[in-house]
Amino acid sequence: MKKRILAFAGSTSSTSINKKLATFAAENLSKTEFDVADLRDYTMPIYSEDEENENGFPSNAEKFSSLLDKYDGFILSLAEHNGSYAAAFKNIFDWSSRINVKVFRNKPLLLMATSPGARGGQSVLQDGMSKFPHLGAESIVSFSLPSFGDNFKEGKIIDEDLLKQLQTAVKNFEESLS
16 A cells, blocks of 8 residues: 655745645655645634633644544645744644644654745754654654745756755655655
8 A cells, every 4th residue: 555645834825835845845756645735724723722721622723633644744844934933834733732742643754944045944944853753753854945936946946956855855755654
């Protein structure tokens, strides 16, 4: 039976460059099936203890958490807002971790980031690398794409060296699924 992964961006932007990168990375899998999720399909109130105590878990938090149960691994490309996670991503993961602290279900993760700038989301990528093992990311392969507008055109990475780096990351991630 083929392995199946879920690819998504840590962003709710309808024009998310990170969703484009996550989708492209998934398209480079050679022996693994994938689905792409859009966090805009999982809107929910801002997490607070009071909200949880008064109203329980929002149905979209339960839907997102249940979705994660169905996959053998994940491709996640994080948007960087002011050096950290996008607020909507952080909120979904706050709710999800209340349902199951092992958000990534002890499964492999290809963790990426991109941005319009030359650092390629390095700050948020480092945050994820340090925090996601505590949220059940069993093994993490990482990739950063700098200067998205210069290096990604017509649905793909056009810089040969960066493309090879991504393909190596995808291969290593796919090997970790076995």
